[in-house]
Amino acid sequence: MIDLPLVSIAIPVYNEEGNIAVLYSRLHTLASDMVDECHFEFVFTDNSSTDNTWTMLRNLAAKDSRIRALRFSKNFGFQRSILANYLHTRGDAVMQIDADLQDPPELLREFLALWRKGYHVVYGIRRARPEGRLIHSFRKIGYWMIDRISEHPIPRNAGDFRLVDRKVIDALANQRSAEPYLRGLIAGLGFRQIGITYDRSARTAGVSKFNVGQLIRLGLTGVFNHSLVPLRLATVAGTVILSLSALGTVYYLILKLLFPDFPRGIASLHILILFGIGFQSLLLGILGEYLLRIYRILRREPIAIIQDAINLEPEDIKL
Template identity: 40%
Template sequence: MTLISILVPAYNEEATVRDCHRRISAVLATLPDLEAEIIFTDNHSTDCTFALLTRIAAEDPRVRVYRFSRNVGYQNSVMYAYKVARGECAIQLDCDLQDPPELIPRMLELWQQDHQVVYGVRRRLPDGPVVAALRRGFYAIIDRISPDDLPRNAGEFRLTDRRLLEQIRLREDRSPYMRGMISAMGFSQVGLEYDRAPRMAGTSKFPLRAMMSLAVDGMVNHSLVPLRLASTTSILVGLLTFLVLLGYLIGKLILGQEWPPGFATLVILLLMSITLNAMFLGIVGEYVGRIFLQTKNINAPIVQATLNVPAPANQAVIPDQTVMQAAE
């Protein structure tokens, strides 16, 4: 039987994790010709999420759980799940059930038609008009500035073939942008439109600050345009400054113009120069910061506890006692 992997990142999802498992199981019951594993990555939840996952794993041997020793961020959590997936394909969906598991059979149909990636295209968003406009604007901008073919309005709900999973296992990216990484790998990729549902319970783990951080990761990881913009603007401003200086010298030395003291001009030029330097040093700093994270191997997930996962022969994962007591 063909094995498929269902990947579900979770962080403080005690209100939804039971319903998420129930709906995934109901969908899998309609696919008797397939074998499945359900991988939950617990991003060091501080509520009862891990305790509930412990009970779910005891009831369902298909469930595998990885709890991290600290919160490593959504993208790192997802990347780890892709690396440990054993299936011929992996389907990622969020634990809040905004991405309906009931679309899994349709994704599998498209996969069986020899598409290596099937990504969900958000036809309608439950967000307010401002947030929805920001999302769509970001997708449009990153698609234009990136040399990769990044689909617009596509989120994290996707199916990925085994061939791409093997490539992901080779990557050691400490600030990954998974939807861009997978899109850039090529192969046959097709979109599946759907209406994103509102969160059924709990609170969103992606406030505006987190979305802005993800937007910066996407732009920096998949485009050199910010650096080129910094270089081009610096050249243009330098040329403009040179022309102003040249005009001043011609007027003063050749035409005999009597100019007022140049204090205001100097202040304007100095402020413009300082502003540009600060702005573009910030852009360069974003790239340098990612090089630092990569070389120091910061944000690498450390597994604190596992459920239904055989420990390696030479290494035993020691669960945190506080967490296990909560689970009991």
């Protein structure tokens, strides 16, 4: 008898009552079609939804024991929700998808085929996505910048739609990050990775909870978590400014010696002072971002706080 692998489908949710029924229907159909290939479990993490999402999950879990769910005491953010989900899966492989079904769960077959060939991470590369040109360009430039300055290559045009091996989950469990950026964390682990190109669909219901502000915050998290460039930039820029100041001092001394009546430049003096204050504030802000992350790691904040759980025993809670 063939021992089939267990595949965990990890789904972070927040106010997705309009998508839960359709999502479960497609997952149930997928599991039925692949019954001879693998076993399934569906693991949900609810980021303290304010609609009927948790009630719907509880009702579905009463009918389907494959459903396991965790509800947080407050909204801990999308990346923490994914990481908490990963840590509570039991599968040999784990595929993460969004509840809005913009990423097709049916790609699991292709993901698994590559996983069986020895790849530990299989991620989706978005060929097309239904969004405005401005936000698309902003996102593309942001991903390019993060990849360029990161200590390790981060896949471009790839989100959190991926399948990872159990070894990757175990490695993530040993990482300490108060504000994780999972694309960077997983890319930095060094496991064998490969991408699959696909077209992203429009949302089946509701609106995106990920606005421009959150996108910028996620991008900054990626930069400060996985790059030392800002710190080195502060050192280089400080050296350049100091050198220019020294040259400027010599220049004005020479002018003063050659032209004793050379007028004092009050406007230029004010500009230089304001520039210096602003530049130092920028450097202090960069240092503060790194110090904040160190402080939060030392404080050992939990990834999330569990308020309620479905089909999980108390000893299974790992946060």
